[in-house]
Amino acid sequence: MALKKKRPNRGRKPRAHSQPHHRDVDVESDGGEFQLAPLTEEDDSVGKHNNRCLQSFPSGDCPSDVEPDTREMVRQQNRKKKSGGFQSMGLSFPVFKGIMKKGYKVPTPIQRKTIPVILDGKDVVAMARTGSGKTAAFLIPLFERLKVHNAQSGARALILTPTRELALQTMKFTKELGKFSGFKTALILGGDKMEDQFEALHENPDIIIGTPGRLMHIVVEMNLKLQNVEYVVFDEADRLFEMGFAEHLQEIIRRLPDSRQTLLFSATLPKQLVEFARAGLTEPVLIRLDVDTKLNDQLQMAFFHVRSDDKAAVLLHLMRNIIKPQEQTVIFVATKHHVEYLKELLTRQGIHCSYSYSALDQTARKINIGKFVHRKCMVMIVTDIAARGIDIPMLDNVINYNFPSKAKLFLHRVGRVARAGRSGTAYSLVALDEIPYVYDLHLFLGRPLKFASQAENSEETSGIYGKVPQNTIDDEESLLIADHKASLDLQNLKRVSENAYRQYLKSRPNPSPESIKRVREMDFSTLGIHPLFGVNIKDAELQRLKIIDSIKNYKAKSTIFEVNSTNKTSASEIMRMTRNKQILVINKFQQLKEEKKTAPSKNMPTLMEADLPDEDNIETVFSEVMGRKRKSKQPTEHFPKNKKECEQDEEFYIPHQPKDFNSERG
Template sequence: METELFNFKNSCNNNEKNVFNQINKNNKKKCRKSGGFQAMNLSYPIIKGILKRGYKVPTPIQRKTIPLALEGRDVVAMARTGSGKTACFLIPLFEKLKTRQAKSGARALILAPTRELAIQTLKFIKEIGKFTGLKSSVILGGDSMDDQFLAIHGNPDIIVATPGRFLHICIEMNMNLENIEIVVFDEADRLFEMGLGTQINEILNRLPETRQTLLFSATLPKLLVEFAKAGLENPILVRLDVESKLPDELKLCFITCRSEEKLAVLLCLLKHIVKADTQTVIFVATMHHVEYIHQILDKAGITNTFIYSNLDPSARKINAAKFKSEKVKVLIVTDIAARGIDIPCLDNVINFNFPATSKLFIHRVGRCARAGRSGNAYSIVAPDEYAYLLDLHLFLGRSLNIIPISETENIPEEAIGKIPQSMIEEELSELIMYHKNITDISSMQNVCNNAYQQYIRSRPPASTESNKRIKELHISIAGILPEFRNSNNDAAELISKIKSYKPRGTIFEIVAKPSSVDYKIMKEKRKFHKENIINYHQKIEEVSTKNLNYKAKSLQLSPSSIDEINDTFSQVITSKKRKIYDICQNKHKKKQKVLKDDQFYVPYTAPDRHTEQGLAVNNFTTEADKVYLDFTADNENSRRFQNQIKKWDRKKKKMITIENNPKAGKIQTESGTWIPSTYKTKRYLQWKEKNKIGIIQNDDNTDNEVSLQMQKLETSAKTHWARHNQKLKEKIRIKSELKTPDQILKARKILERKKQRNGRKKKGGRSNR
């Protein structure tokens, strides 16, 4: 083979040799992309940080995305949770920035939807980029703005922020973002779901056009496709593992019970099923449920902590640190921690309240079984949540397996079952004692019941098909789960069989004598309806056999069409499985009949309707809203007051008027977007005057970081830490030989005072002699 290649090279002319070399180069590039981290041509400090973190082999999304990002392309990456999306944008970011540049300012911006995700990203930056020397800072809502002003004055290379607070800081400080080279949107679909679209667009308008944009998301809604089409330049879509929504290492378990028994089932899981040395996250509906379950678990002797939205930011940090450092084994949270939070070595997830959407379920259980580790997800399902359980199985395309009461073998995985009633009653007796003896727990129970009623009102309804289908499925008659089946549960199985037992005869046939009139009438009636009764029982048996192995059909819930994706992205990279899946789907699709004849069809709207509305000077709808006939107002003042809406203010405890104008209380930026006027205040100028930034900073900017450290340590020496800071400040302070006029005057006054004191002492000494 080598001799043939040698002869081929010699026989080729120069042009053919160039083509041959180009092919070899392309093959080398392909080999680099298909290898590990060492084959990606990364610098030594980044490789050292990756190996130090424990990464050895890149995940599929990392293998596809990192080479594209290193080439400087705009990328939209889409993969399931726990696939290593954070390293996909951090590694190219470090390679592009390489070393610290203190004078240029921020060169990379990472936007995250929640403060927990931003703090976690900052932690990854410090771990992977440990040997690069790059400086990073975090800007979050709820933290002190003075500290954030100080952090930006330190000229960090990387800024990790939430969009609302970052835009506020940009407007306050009039920040110049021309040095930003790379922008990252982490969990981009969540950013738009939270209503942060205006802030994101305003931030993008302030960034340079030559930036590189990386967008990472778990889903691809239509709004995100439109944003990529407008804000990204010739983007590439990397779409992997979309059809497999959950990892194979994750084991699902669904437990049915009454709504009053949910807390008892939770205690049974934590005491008997979940191991004591494993970490568990419990998801609940409201913040009141968090506090209530926290009190119950404390009383039961289970170490736990909690996080919810209204909790103070410092308390949230402390509680999250307790759980991550394994000081406590149970964390109770609301859905604020369902997206993007990477908790190392998480083993179990418990859904105390079943999520209303299938997408939320995936992101909840996606906190465990990450990066190839195994995990368990337990869901406690009440009767009012059965329809949502069916929606989830339709979304995942999996079979709904209900454990029968009689069978004890060949039970499928991910089945729906119960916990023995004897175990539940033991925990219920303890809970009743807690509520009787402790008034705080009983009062919190009433608060939780009211909060759950409000939660049900705001909860999105399940699909109508699932609500109809769930009446035919007998989920409440499910058998006991295999984890709880042992020799001690024979009595519980007997009780469940007794509950489901129905006698063949009625009370008139059992109690009455055969010669009585009642007995004879019932026998004749039973003979007359015998065929109908047999047919009815046969139908019930057929329905039950179908329901036990009900195969759910997979639903295509993609909000954005294939045509829109192809029009937006220049290249779509998918896995081989995905390509085969798409080909099969296209084969099964039937051609729709065209019922519209373009020759005779007259649309009800003009084709240029949108352009005419945009170019119109006096639009009819806007003018018609202003002009209307009012019979009650007889002067200008009363007409003006009628145009205002009154609303109850909870803080002021009175009705307040709100103007109809949507632009009231807002200011317009240079790009034309309207933002709240509270973004533009004089807080930054006040902070500069307070800390004397203009006086302290030198012309050379060499001692900039030292002066910032001195400002940070300026506190009154009244506490232990204040005195400690003063000692540190004395070490940092550099004495300058040149003195200001104020310092010279002060030194003269001190000398005069010393002379006066010495004179008094001499006079006093002579008089004593």
């Protein structure tokens, strides 16, 4: 019978043979089949050389028998490159293929800094602004460290997040990025059925993603063993501590092996996080990027000066006339009652929207967020539970219906837009009682607060604080009044939201005294119309404002005591004497007022050191600090430079406030 020649073994795995060594040769036997002939000593030496050149048998390092392990080859090819994409990191083929499938071309700065350090096995505290790609920065080395699925050892990686939405998002991202790695993942969330979670854990998943509260409950109920966990991630770590999970995290850390690798990813670095790093991490490396800018350059901001009662009307105008119909928008409010009120209000005005808050059923939250993510509705109303970590890829706008009381919270709210190189806009509706928080925000950012001037006609709209035209508010207000009259539900929801806001004010932290002082000194009559509302509206509104200001500033030449009286009456003589006495005080007040106008504006905030602990404390906790450092505080004349100059005994003196009191308040 005719025999076909055997094709050469090009890049395929060599066969495993027992002694003595054999080689494949075309030897025809009587039965018409191939036989193996024994190797000679010369062939044996050649075979060993060839085996070294061929790929090894599939193992944990290379799970595929067709596609070779690219790590060593890529490292050799990229030795001469100073920087590059993911291929220069020497990742294995399944991980690299998942990255390419996801569509990532070039790593972000935080990924370029953290991935090599994590692959070296070091504990890391990574600090970068929201939307910089922190999730991929810890998932890529996680897949690389775990290699392949292991059904016997149980969970080997643990990822903890502060909210259920962020955990669901991380789960989805893990499946997409690790599509070719073959890892099993279990999701542990509060609000889901515990039976399903028990079943998922019994299948020995490689990765556990969950929230601390439910995970701690299951660890106790199941007596879950975590001895094999070698990779632990605390995502949005600062938020975990703010939400009161510190005790849960400490207990989970106690149950983990000492040989684990621990990673903390956060947008800010509060003092409490540094103390946790001191206790739970081994010689951690601190990587901090973008600590000077804080906000993305692609983010446009607009601040509108409105009355509290006019916020709903301004919101409707924004949704109808300024925000385009194809743009997605998230509206942040103070309480869940505001969510329900605005949802009913917008629905009656023909704007379809979804909503989410903490007291909502878990299934309803998933459905509503799913509608918004899949663009079935373009508006979503949420409380601050959605301000951290939720990644909506095509989000265009954020509206702060109630201005946040903390600067860090503002950063996390507006961090939902302008992600991954895209632009976005953040609109803020600021009532009179919320203006000090705007000053605090600009102090925190180190930026001057720009006011819209009545005289200027600037085309720049980003970061400007201005008024809303009254005729615009009146037009929308007439529609709202008609809706409220026609609906008892809307009236009840509005009343409940107003009561809820009064309760919210009791728990809202106070702004800084300096910001309150600046607001009192500010003259809002000179505040102009925001440039976002156009030139035509602006000109008409300016004329209207001039008339109103002239009415406000009108002063009668005579007092009520001098009406219909002659110069010889006692009332006119007394008033004349009083004016002569007070003329000096009046002139002095007018002079001070003019000096304030001509002097450099006190409304221009200066950079304030906040949110970060002392540099000396950081250097004692972290073995290495990568990224840009903040400038250290300059000693002022009010504080002594040396401890010897202090009158109190430093050893026994107990201050009435902690040293980091102001930094923790932001």
